[in-house]
Amino acid sequence: DAEITQSPRHKITETGRQVTLACHQTWNHNNMFWYRQDLGHGLRLIHYSYGVQDTNKGEVSDGYSVSRSNTEDLPLTLESAASSQTSVYFCASSESSDHEQYFGPGTRLTVT
């Protein structure tokens, strides 16, 4: 069965370190998204991609970067982790319609 996976599921890192969160989907979807979810908030879009070599900034992109070298993967990099980036991160993908997205299980990141 097609799926979308994220790794690691939990990560603790120190302020200032570079961190990369992995996202892999086997749906063969062109569209992929990274969100963060904080208590009391809905999901906020960090970056998104509509295909290989395409990346775009979302609402809260500062301090984050992504790259899309193939259809299956969209890794999210925190250049220099900050305590404000402690959150749960969700990766999602969609076929063509952006309103129906399939989400990975999430990565809980703690920056100390």
Next chain:
Amino acid sequence: GQSLEQPSEVTAVEGAIVQINCTYQTSGFYGLSWYQQHDGGAPTFLSYNALDGLEETGRFSSFLSRSDSYGYLLLQELQMKDSASYFCAGLDSNYQLIWGAGTKLIIKP
């Protein structure tokens, strides 16, 4: 700016019907999606309204009124497994989802 407002919490009884409202402040969304998220889990897609009116999918229905900038999710024959958070999300002019803060649905036996 764009924002969607939902009640933070709704309580209902097993077997009953509950409505979760979503109002939005924006120049306009293409449509309104609804997602369900259980504690510790990932959001899962429930429904999408591209047009005004009611969309029905089993026990769940969703409604949209663009003129009123308002939508709702209706859950019928509530089951304990429906206890979760429900999010409305508007599809904006850049085809990005703008999310509400979510409504926690508590179901009592």
